Amino acid sequence: MTEKQDKILSSALELFANEGFNATSTNQIAKKAGVSEGLIFKHFKNKKGLLDALYVQVEGKLGAGFTQIIFETDPKKVLKITIESPFMIPHEDYDFWRLQFKLKWESDYYNPEKMQPLIDKLAWAFEELNYETPEMEAKLLEQMIETIMVAILRQGKESQLAYKDFLLKKYEL
Amino acid sequence: MTEKQDKILSSALELFANEGFNATSTNQIAKKAGVSEGLIFKHFKNKKGLLDALYVQVEGKLGAGFTQIIFETDPKKVLKITIESPFMIPHEDYDFWRLQFKLKWESDYYNPEKMQPLIDKLAWAFEELNYETPEMEAKLLEQMIETIMVAILRQGKESQLAYKDFLLKKYEL
Amino acid sequence: MTEKQDKILSSALELFANEGFNATSTNQIAKKAGVSEGLIFKHFKNKKGLLDALYVQVEGKLGAGFTQIIFETDPKKVLKITIESPFMIPHEDYDFWRLQFKLKWESDYYNPEKMQPLIDKLAWAFEELNYETPEMEAKLLEQMIETIMVAILRQGKESQLAYKDFLLKKYEL
Amino acid sequence: MTEKQDKILSSALELFANEGFNATSTNQIAKKAGVSEGLIFKHFKNKKGLLDALYVQVEGKLGAGFTQIIFETDPKKVLKITIESPFMIPHEDYDFWRLQFKLKWESDYYNPEKMQPLIDKLAWAFEELNYETPEMEAKLLEQMIETIMVAILRQGKESQLAYKDFLLKKYEL
DNA sequence: TATGAATGAGTATTCATTCAT
DNA sequence: GATGAATGAATACTCATTCAT
Known part of the structure; x- marks a missing residue:
């Protein structure tokens, strides 16, 4: 688990928990995590994959x-x-x-x-x-x-x- | 409240309740209600207006x-x-x-x-x-x-x- | 078949025929047809739907x-x-x-x-x-x-x- | 020509021949060849380079x-x-x-x-x-x-x- | 030589919404 | 009141490519 991977997860957690899964865009997550949007998919395959993790x-x-x-x-x-x-x-x-x-x-x-x-x-x-x-x-x-x-x-x-x-x-x- | 208005509301209720507000598209609502998508906006101004109703x-x-x-x-x-x-x-x-x-x-x-x-x-x-x-x-x-x-x-x-x-x-x- | 629908088809034909299906983006088609990208999908459902038509x-x-x-x-x-x-x-x-x-x-x-x-x-x-x-x-x-x-x-x-x-x-x- | 280089080429051949050049991603090639995606670019500069080879x-x-x-x-x-x-x-x-x-x-x-x-x-x-x-x-x-x-x-x-x-x-x- | 993390531009597609009819 | 054509911005996701190790 790299640092960026971690950052993605914690950003997603915060957004999913407060805005909801559907109301959160991968774009928002990427921005909050300070990574490219693509990286989310490299590491977690899906938006759903993020939630699974x-x-x-x-x-x-x-x-x-x-x-x-x-x-x-x-x-x-x-x-x-x-x-x-x-x-x-x-x-x-x-x-x-x-x-x-x-x-x-x-x-x-x-x-x-x-x-x-x-x-x-x-x-x-x-x-x-x-x-x-x-x-x-x-x-x-x-x-x-x-x-x-x-x-x-x-x-x-x-x-x-x-x-x-x-x-x-x-x-x- | 016309019949179509009613149909829109009941379709929206079913979808919002089971899929969630964000996960439901106005397209789905229109289809389920058997009306054109435009009519939803004529009657309820926007998607949020539906929820308010x-x-x-x-x-x-x-x-x-x-x-x-x-x-x-x-x-x-x-x-x-x-x-x-x-x-x-x-x-x-x-x-x-x-x-x-x-x-x-x-x-x-x-x-x-x-x-x-x-x-x-x-x-x-x-x-x-x-x-x-x-x-x-x-x-x-x-x-x-x-x-x-x-x-x-x-x-x-x-x-x-x-x-x-x-x-x-x-x-x- | 509206005028724009026609324009989409003819633009798609030209691009698919000369560049190939995969090498042509829906963006290109929309631009050449002078319509919004969304309209392609309203009328033909898919990029594949265009090819079918x-x-x-x-x-x-x-x-x-x-x-x-x-x-x-x-x-x-x-x-x-x-x-x-x-x-x-x-x-x-x-x-x-x-x-x-x-x-x-x-x-x-x-x-x-x-x-x-x-x-x-x-x-x-x-x-x-x-x-x-x-x-x-x-x-x-x-x-x-x-x-x-x-x-x-x-x-x-x-x-x-x-x-x-x-x-x-x-x-x- | 190392073994991996060979594997990349044969995988690319199979995919290009059957799916087409544009329809084949470097990711697919790498996976089929069992190498990292980066290696393809080390050896062949870019996707086109593969086709040239x-x-x-x-x-x-x-x-x-x-x-x-x-x-x-x-x-x-x-x-x-x-x-x-x-x-x-x-x-x-x-x-x-x-x-x-x-x-x-x-x-x-x-x-x-x-x-x-x-x-x-x-x-x-x-x-x-x-x-x-x-x-x-x-x-x-x-x-x-x-x-x-x-x-x-x-x-x-x-x-x-x-x-x-x-x-x-x-x-x- | 080889990897895998990382990117930015691009992809097809969906969305809520507007508007002429 | 009602439709359906049309849009532009956003969406999830993919792509070829780079780079530090």
Whole structure:
């Protein structure tokens, strides 16, 4: 991965995440990256190829975000880390996540099973804590977390801080 | 509103909702509507004008959906109707809602205050039911409802049915 | 067929015939025709669509060229007209024929059966004139005529005039 | 001439002969040859340089094909060898000849005088055999041979076999 | 000798939009 | 109200070619 290749990807990420895939032209990407338009196609074949490359990165980040939760053995801590995780995302990763959520609407990239490992772990935690329907609780919490993340990405971290305390209290953490 | 005008709008709705605004060309709309491309511009000035016209319709539907909840006086029923509402949407309105949610990601049209009347009513209901932080509960429930709607629009009503019962039970309705 | 449509076709014919299909850009065609590049695609869908439209015209000319020969009842005259035909082509049709011969090398357009009606008529004439293998003689003459046409298209009518007399004498016409 | 140089030339020959010069990209050639695109330009300066290099080879083959005829002293044998020559071309040389004929239509390379030595020899043979207009007969036979070659290159040797016998008989060989 | 990164001009094609009828 | 011809700017993508390594 050369420096220019990197620059292309990061420029594309920023534009795709904020303007959308279709609303972003390869010309814009090239200009922002400071490279010739042709180079994009040399390295990524397609505009779609660019998105694919970004998607791989996004999936990587997603997996990395999971690991801490997956390896936690204290059920209460599992819930706590999960609830806090949207607030821990470094600002420079916001575009990654924005893209991730935008892609949910593009059927080619929509994969609801991606979150399954997280849901499974949460279900395990709720079971340990003797919740009645742990599976359902897990799904619900996961959805709430996603919802909060979307709000953070759109309105900023601060606007959602109250939620964190509210949820922590709700789950007695 | 002539018949052709109507046909243009409904074709545009279907395409915008499923392919996205940018990914839909006026040519496609004209073909689907069975009219000349020029007519679109006669009636709606430009492509954005089409979206604006649809947006008005969407807002109408949104408001109509609210009224039943707004005028309900039994707090428990307010929550019940809210939770059940995503499952009551008739199938022919799905495109309307899909467009509504897609527009959330197209900055120009995102208006988070649109849901405020619903949130206020929910907050009132939670207060009546002596919840500790009714405002917070209201926002959370509203977000969960949105999340469920998104899931319904993407995966169908059936996939989310379990949530309804779960939430109704959770809120003791 | 509007005037501009006509202009596009004639410009394309001239360029395709002299520069070749691949060597001609739609930009060149548009400029020569004095229209916007977009119009080419509105009317002919593709660059290939342009070639297809020309091909139809070429086939028409070819058929028209045959009729006089096909309806001739005197076998000697059939041969005479055939031999003279390459020299009768009006200069403004040269591009048509140049394209016709160029297309022979593009498999999509190569159709060796196109000449069959002519060959059949020649075979009939040679039979009437008691040639031993009329079918073979017909094919040979047809090939010679094609060869002479190619030479005319490349080097001009005058360069090949001697052939006409030579062939007329050879076949005792 | 290194191995890679050779591979580039043979790949270019195959592509130019079958797809055409303009329709073939240096990228395709490089890929088929298994070398980097840059190497083509190191060795042949530019795309045209490649064609020039091939042209030299084609001219060599052409010359080689002539020698047997040129040095023949029996006039009947001269005609016989000439008529049989298109059928003697080894299959692996077909691309060479295809390119040769395609170039005829690309003006820069068309050189009608290339065949003159053959025509002269044929004229000599026809004179020896007391034909009335030997020069004319020579040109005609040469053109027929070319036409047959084109047909062979496009439709295969077998499709044209009948011609050989027919011509041999016609010239009483 | 050979590579592969990089370019800038060019390619076919699409787009939203205008306008005469 | 409605059409369809026409446009010019933009689009994704390709091309032959250069150059540092």
